[in-house]
Amino acid sequence: MNNLKNRWIALYVENEVGVLAKVAGLFSAKSYNLQSLTVGTTEHEDISRMTICVTSDDITFEQIKKQLNTMVEVIKVMDLTNVPIHMKEILFAKIKRITAEEKAEAFRIVEVFAASGHIRTIDIGEDSMIIESALTERRNNELCALLRKTFKHIDIVRGGAVAMEAISTSCR
Amino acid sequence: MAMDIAGKKLFVKALQEEGVDTIFAYPGGYVTDILDELQRTEGIRIVLPRHEQALVHEAEGYARATGRPGVCLVTSGPGATNTITAITDAHYDSIPVIVFTGQVPQGLIGNDAFQEVDIVGMTRSVVKYGVTVRDRKKLGQILKMAFHIATTGKPGPVLIDLPKDIQLKTGPAEYPSEVHIRGYKPNESVHIGQLKKAYKLLRSAKRPIILAGGGVHIAGAEEELTRFAEEMHIPVVTTVMGKGSIPEDHPLYVGNSGMHGRYAANTAVNECDVLFSIGTRFNDRITGDLNEFAPNAKIIHVDVDTSSISRNVVVDVPVVSDAKLALEKLLEWASPKKTKNWREQIHLWQEEHPLQMRRDRGMTPQMIMEGINEVFPTGIVVTDVGQHQMWAAQYITLNKDRRMFTSGGLGTMGFGFPAAIGAKIGAPDQDVVCVTGDGGMQMNMQELATAIYEDVDVTVCIINNRYLGMVRQFQQVFYGKRYVDTCLCSPGGSPIDAKASEAEQPVYVPDFVKWAESYGALGIRVERGEDIIEALSRAKEHKGAAIVEFMIATEEIVLPMVKGGAPMSDMIL
Numbered sequence: 001m002n003n004l005k006n007r008w009i010a011l012y013v014e015n016e017v018g019v020l021a022k023v024a025g026l027f028s029a030k031s032y033n034l035q036s037l038t039v040g041t042t043e044h045e046d047i048s049r050m051t052i053c054v055t056s057d058d059i060t061f062e063q064i065k066k067q068l069n070t071m072v073e074v075i076k077v078m079d080l081t082n083v084p085i086h087m088k089e090i091l092f093a094k095i096k097r098i099t100a101e102e103k104a105e106a107f108r109i110v111e112v113f114a115a116s117g118h119i120r121t122i123d124i125g126e127d128s129m130i131i132e133s134a135l136t137e138r139r140n141n142e143l144c145a146l147l148r149k150t151f152k153h154i155d156i157v158r159g160g161a162v163a164m165e166a167i168s169t170s171c172r
Numbered sequence: 173m174a175m176d177i178a179g180k181k182l183f184v185k186a187l188q189e190e191g192v193d194t195i196f197a198y199p200g201g202y203v204t205d206i207l208d209e210l211q212r213t214e215g216i217r218i219v220l221p222r223h224e225q226a227l228v229h230e231a232e233g234y235a236r237a238t239g240r241p242g243v244c245l246v247t248s249g250p251g252a253t254n255t256i257t258a259i260t261d262a263h264y265d266s267i268p269v270i271v272f273t274g275q276v277p278q279g280l281i282g283n284d285a286f287q288e289v290d291i292v293g294m295t296r297s298v299v300k301y302g303v304t305v306r307d308r309k310k311l312g313q314i315l316k317m318a319f320h321i322a323t324t325g326k327p328g329p330v331l332i333d334l335p336k337d338i339q340l341k342t343g344p345a346e347y348p349s350e351v352h353i354r355g356y357k358p359n360e361s362v363h364i365g366q367l368k369k370a371y372k373l374l375r376s377a378k379r380p381i382i383l384a385g386g387g388v389h390i391a392g393a394e395e396e397l398t399r400f401a402e403e404m405h406i407p408v409v410t411t412v413m414g415k416g417s418i419p420e421d422h423p424l425y426v427g428n429s430g431m432h433g434r435y436a437a438n439t440a441v442n443e444c445d446v447l448f449s450i451g452t453r454f455n456d457r458i459t460g461d462l463n464e465f466a467p468n469a470k471i472i473h474v475d476v477d478t479s480s481i482s483r484n485v486v487v488d489v490p491v492v493s494d495a496k497l498a499l500e501k502l503l504e505w506a507s508p509k510k511t512k513n514w515r516e517q518i519h520l521w522q523e524e525h526p527l528q529m530r531r532d533r534g535m536t537p538q539m540i541m542e543g544i545n546e547v548f549p550t551g552i553v554v555t556d557v558g559q560h561q562m563w564a565a566q567y568i569t570l571n572k573d574r575r576m577f578t579s580g581g582l583g584t585m586g587f588g589f590p591a592a593i594g595a596k597i598g599a600p601d602q603d604v605v606c607v608t609g610d611g612g613m614q615m616n617m618q619e620l621a622t623a624i625y626e627d628v629d630v631t632v633c634i635i636n637n638r639y640l641g642m643v644r645q646f647q648q649v650f651y652g653k654r655y656v657d658t659c660l661c662s663p664g665g666s667p668i669d670a671k672a673s674e675a676e677q678p679v680y681v682p683d684f685v686k687w688a689e690s691y692g693a694l695g696i697r698v699e700r701g702e703d704i705i706e707a708l709s710r711a712k713e714h715k716g717a718a719i720v721e722f723m724i725a726t727e728e729i730v731l732p733m734v735k736g737g738a739p740m741s742d743m744i745l
């Protein structure tokens with residue numbers, strides 16, 4: 001249908017028991033396609049902020065925003081899809097049972113991805129290493145795809161995107 | 173600074189300050205302290221139902237009859253879980269009920285303690301707001317929030333879970349006179365620009381229709397709607413929930429639309445060029461196939477709930493507003509439109525396929541409904557769910573002195589009888605008639621004891637066809653009469669032998685007349701059309717609950733009908 005794509009929402013909610021369950025429950029109850037959801041406290045300890053990524057068309061996305069808005073615990077819904085934002089996602093990748101040559105390849109990958117922002121090797125063993133990446137969600141997707149192709153034994157853990165509106169309007 | 177008081181005392185104080193005169197309460201381990209406090213309080217009537225589901229339905233009936241929130245108190249665990257169906261019913265039909273559930277002390281939460289359930293978690297998707305009170309200091313504020321949220325904006329159910337330690341712990345005695353909730357701002361105004369656009373579009377129409385939903389009743393905007401239709405000369409179609417928005421004998425009233433709506437009403441929606449809809453969420457029972465709904469029309473949608481707009485049907489002019497506010501403003505602009513040809517066209521459709529059942533033989537549901545119209549010209553008609561509900565929606569005529577309550581959104585069998593009891597408790601000076609089926613009645617028939625002891629004078633009309641008729645109708649029409657799980661007097665719900673004579677059929681149980689009499693209620697069985705009026709008159713005169721059982725032909729069906737998901741133009745007439 002019209003415009004199926006990833007969209008981002010920043011959601012200010014009451015920092016109370018059950019609010020995360022209520023927000024997450026909306027997506028499963030109404031069959032909305034949730035990609036990622038992160039939550040943490042803000043400068044006010046009684047307010048949490050969520051960064052939500054959904055895949056949806058225009059009409060469904062409008063509905064999602066309205067549904068979120070009707071919740072008593074939701075203080076504010078911000079659509080980040082088309083505004084300049086800073087967005088990062090934390091990712092750890094543990095590469096295991098690798099040869100010295102493979103290790104060198106891993107370092108090369110880290111080096112090239114470093115052109116996109118923060119990524120480095122944070123731990124290393126005889127035949128293994130851990131990469132820490134804080135790139136955009138999309139760049140992390142590309143990193144994952146490459147790591148999976150290149151190495152056989154990997155563990156990946158991702159934190160979901162966190163976003164904040166930009167000060168300078170050119171950022172993204 | 174006032175002295176600190178126990179949570180239970182603050183609870184009762186809150187009820188008093190909110191003007192609560194009735195509480196529907198079922199006891200249990202974790203609400204006994206509150207009940208003890210209530211027992212010492214003057215001015216709050218305690219109603220003891222026989223089941224917690226019925227309890228909340230009673231509160232729904234009370235809320236709709238009075239316009240005030242229905243207040244419920246149940247215990248933890250099974251007491252709480254029993255309320256879920258009725259809470260969901262209130263959620264779907266936007267009825268303000270406040271359900272207080274007892275809970276195990278906080279120290280036991282999470283232990284799978286005796287009668288501990290996560291009722292807030294279980295009801296999260298069907299309440300307007302739900303929370304466990306975890307801090308005695310916040311109790312007053314949360315109680316105030318409960319009343320505020322349940323009754324403002326689009327009304328709905330609120331659930332407040334009260335752990336036992338919160339009930340006993342002392343804390344601030346203050347009950348706030350208002351609350352500020354930063355995430356909750358019900359719409360209290362109307363965007364004039366949008367409304368102007370809506371009005372201009374309506375003015376430009378050649379074949380305009382007003383579609384009025386339950387929101388018109390909730391806003392108390394029946395008079396405004398009627399005047400607006402009159403001043404603009406626009407015909408009115410209603411949903412089942414919106415029925416009665418305009419008096420039914422009004423020349424501009426076309427009828428109910430939707431799955432079992434009138435031919436003229438559905439055809440008018442199909443053929444109109446501007447559809448002015450107000451207070452309806454375009455439920456699938458109204459629209460049928462969404463792609464074929466009002467195919468020639470530009471659609472205006474007035475609703476208090478932003479999220480109801482452009483959700484099911486994409487609308488051309490959305491107006492977020494309370495129905496009454498919007499109509500009051502529209503009335504300032506309204507002036508007559510030339511719609512004579514269009515109204516005549518609709519009139520022709522009405523004559524082409526009027527709503528009526530055969531009169532040649534036997535007692536039809538239409539005759540029963542007409543009897544109710546005659547004997548109970550004013551008051552409240554409460555229905556259950558099923559065929560009888562649709563017959564009531566078709567043949568019960570409403571006006572400003574006669575209202576109908578029904579379970580529209582969730583379609584909850586078992587709603588009717590308890591909701592009628594609640595309505596009568598809320599409106600003791602009005603006649604209350606419950607129209608129910610033999611299936612739905614058996615879902616909450618234990619409430620007859622409540623009616624007896626609470627001295628509730630209701631007339632219950634059981635339309636008995638020995639079947640779960642609405643589903644049987646589906647089996648009859650769409651499944652080659654293969655009746656299964658629907659016959660109420662046979663094993664597995666399949667009739668023993670469809671060809672057997674009536675005498676060979678198993679005896680129907682219960683015998684509703686003897687059952688009524690065993691409770692000390694009046695029981696009457698009616699088998700012939702000519703006895704309808706006398707039976708209803710006797711029931712009306714009787715002080716106290718009266719059960720009138722009408723034996724109708726088994727294979728009576730509701731017509732017209734549209735198959736689920738089919739376009740509304742595909743009516744089986």
